[in-house]
Amino acid sequence: MSDATLAVHFAGALVTLQDGGRPGHLRYGVAASGPMDRVAFAAANAALGNIANKTAIEVSLGGLIVECKSASITLAIAGGDFMIEHAGAKTNGWTILTLREGERLSVRVGSAGSWAYIAFAGNVVANEWLGHAATHSTSGFGGGAIQTGQKIVVEHAEIREDREGQIEQPDFIPSGMRMRVVMGPQDRWFRTEAIEAFKNSRYSLTNNYDRMGVRLEGEHLALDAALSIPSEPIVRGSVQVSGEGVPTILLADHHTTGGYPKIATVISADINVLVQKRCGQEVAFDAISSEEAVKIARQFSQDVSDYLDSVSVPRGNLQQRLMQQNLISGVVGSDE
Amino acid sequence: MLMEARYTAVADHALLVTLAEELSDEVHEAIVALDRAITQAMPVGVIEVVPALINLLVSFDPVETDHVQLEKALRRLKIDTQHTSDKAAKRIVQVCYEKPFDFDLDAVANATGLSADAVIKAHLASDYKVLMYGFVPGYAYLGGVDASIQVPRKLAAVRDIPAGCVMIAGTQCLVTTLKMPTGWSIIGRSPTPILLNEPDRPFLFDVGDEVVFERISLDSYNELLEASDNE
Numbered sequence: 001m002s003d004a005t006l007a008v009h010f011a012g013a014l015v016t017l018q019d020g021g022r023p024g025h026l027r028y029g030v031a032a033s034g035p036m037d038r039v040a041f042a043a044a045n046a047a048l049g050n051i052a053n054k055t056a057i058e059v060s061l062g063g064l065i066v067e068c069k070s071a072s073i074t075l076a077i078a079g080g081d082f083m084i085e086h087a088g089a090k091t092n093g094w095t096i097l098t099l100r101e102g103e104r105l106s107v108r109v110g111s112a113g114s115w116a117y118i119a120f121a122g123n124v125v126a127n128e129w130l131g132h133a134a135t136h137s138t139s140g141f142g143g144g145a146i147q148t149g150q151k152i153v154v155e156h157a158e159i160r161e162d163r164e165g166q167i168e169q170p171d172f173i174p175s176g177m178r179m180r181v182v183m184g185p186q187d188r189w190f191r192t193e194a195i196e197a198f199k200n201s202r203y204s205l206t207n208n209y210d211r212m213g214v215r216l217e218g219e220h221l222a223l224d225a226a227l228s229i230p231s232e233p234i235v236r237g238s239v240q241v242s243g244e245g246v247p248t249i250l251l252a253d254h255h256t257t258g259g260y261p262k263i264a265t266v267i268s269a270d271i272n273v274l275v276q277k278r279c280g281q282e283v284a285f286d287a288i289s290s291e292e293a294v295k296i297a298r299q300f301s302q303d304v305s306d307y308l309d310s311v312s313v314p315r316g317n318l319q320q321r322l323m324q325q326n327l328i329s330g331v332v333g334s335d336e
Numbered sequence: 337m338l339m340e341a342r343y344t345a346v347a348d349h350a351l352l353v354t355l356a357e358e359l360s361d362e363v364h365e366a367i368v369a370l371d372r373a374i375t376q377a378m379p380v381g382v383i384e385v386v387p388a389l390i391n392l393l394v395s396f397d398p399v400e401t402d403h404v405q406l407e408k409a410l411r412r413l414k415i416d417t418q419h420t421s422d423k424a425a426k427r428i429v430q431v432c433y434e435k436p437f438d439f440d441l442d443a444v445a446n447a448t449g450l451s452a453d454a455v456i457k458a459h460l461a462s463d464y465k466v467l468m469y470g471f472v473p474g475y476a477y478l479g480g481v482d483a484s485i486q487v488p489r490k491l492a493a494v495r496d497i498p499a500g501c502v503m504i505a506g507t508q509c510l511v512t513t514l515k516m517p518t519g520w521s522i523i524g525r526s527p528t529p530i531l532l533n534e535p536d537r538p539f540l541f542d543v544g545d546e547v548v549f550e551r552i553s554l555d556s557y558n559e560l561l562e563a564s565d566n567e
Binding site for chain 2: 026028029030131141181255256266269296297
């Protein structure tokens with residue numbers, strides 16, 4: 001085992017280091033940060049057999065090109081549908097490959113999705129803040145943004161041939177444009193027409209989209225009274241409406257309190273779907289009860305855990321895979 | 337004025353407990369008392385508590401509890417509202433009101449009809465309490481700015497205000513921790529670290545703490561800053 005060094009030939013804006021996030025400091029103004037798409041991030045680590053929440057690179061639409069300068073390392077790429085080019089060959093995302101000394105890897109915008117994760121068979125050297133490498137993009141605290149020209153060092157780099165190949169994608173994630181929300185907590189500040197417009201019309205994502213949140217375009221949501229309510233807590237998924245009636249959905253690096261009223265809150269399971277949409281894509285909101293939301297959260301937690309268990313099983317090296325096949329056909333043969 | 341607590345569900349993972357429609361000292365003390373009671377009891381499934389001005393948010397793991405169970409647990413809590421002030425810690429924050437840190441001191445003096453020195457004295461004499469954090473890491477909103485120096489926000493925000501700025505708007509005062517835009521009036525600069533980055537005490541203040549500003553000269557500001565840089 002040795003340390004792998006990756007030279008960053010190109011890093012787009014908002015390419016950052018992220019671990020599972022730092023919950024527990026909202027009361028001090030600190031959002032949890034961590035991956036925008038938590039399922040894809042967890043899948044990349046699980047598929048390598050890593051412990052959960054290990055520091056990975058979050059690649060934005062800006063893309064990332066690295067070259068391995070020393071040692072070889074197996075890495076997993078998951079999230080969205082990005083275009084991967086490795087040592088001259090093109091593949092799709094959701095894959096595990098080994099990057100050898102002198103080889104280049106590029107992860108670039110593909111047919112869909114906004115965020116992809118590169119997890120490593122090794123430990124990425126990263127600054128920590130409050131015990132976590134998760135980058136809080138507004139302050140730069142934590143592991144920080146990846147910059148063109150920098151080096152990334154991965155300690156204890158390993159080659160894990162038995163992990164190479166495609167990563168099965170989750171099939172329990174709802175696709176499409178419908179986001180489930182629980183109305184409120186400040187929906188009483190809105191006119192009835194605004195509530196109806198929010199529930200019944202479509203909104204599109206604007207390019208005013210970063211790790212803090214995404215502004216939406218669509219029907220304006222008129223407030224019922226003059227706007228001077230005291231600042232109230234915000235969560236990831238809060239749909240906050242500005243004085244002009246424009247909704248913004250707050251995401252991983254959100255402000256922790258704010259004086260704009262929140263018409264609704266996107267449930268945690270659907271945020272992973274929402275964040276993979278791009279500017280111009282449409283969303284619509286389905287209001288559900290809080291009881292229903294909890295039921296969905298519990299099912300989702302079970303589905304994620306089953307899925308991670310399934311992708312974390314090594315596929316075996318080529319020899320083992322052939323043996324396995326022989327064994328299976330052998331068993332089938334004896335039954336005949 | 338306190339009202340009967342209102343419990344509002346926030347998505348699948350939080351409960352907002354609202355104690356009043358408007359902020360007052362009484363409301364703030366009730367929020368601090370409730371915050372302490374929840375943090376001490378930590379009912380099943382609770383992840384964290386976020387106190388704000390008229391309400392507080394309790395975030396929870398939906399696998400372990402739900403809005404109904406949590407509301408029941410919170411209603412059962414015994415809340416000691418009598419002694420919140422006695423338990424408040426007192427935090428000292430040093431401020432240099434001299435040039436080049438006194439950006440808006442003259443403007444505040446003009447707006448309030450006071451001399452710059454009278455503005456400083458009023459700022460030092462106010463009784464501050466940490467009402468809540470918000471916006472970005474370490475931004476603690478301190479209530480209690482003396483009525484004689486209360487000024488509204490500027491019409492437009494000024495960009496790239498550095499960390500350490502001591503600024504006021506309305507009844508509130510704030511010491512910045514990051515370079516950010518702001519529409520508040522900047523009257524001085526503080527060398528006192530707020531982002532402590534210690535595992536047990538990551539930030540200087542907790543909600544409910546009392547804050548006292550202490551005037552320092554430009555020379556001591558520079559000395560203190562140098563000392564903390566060398567740590």
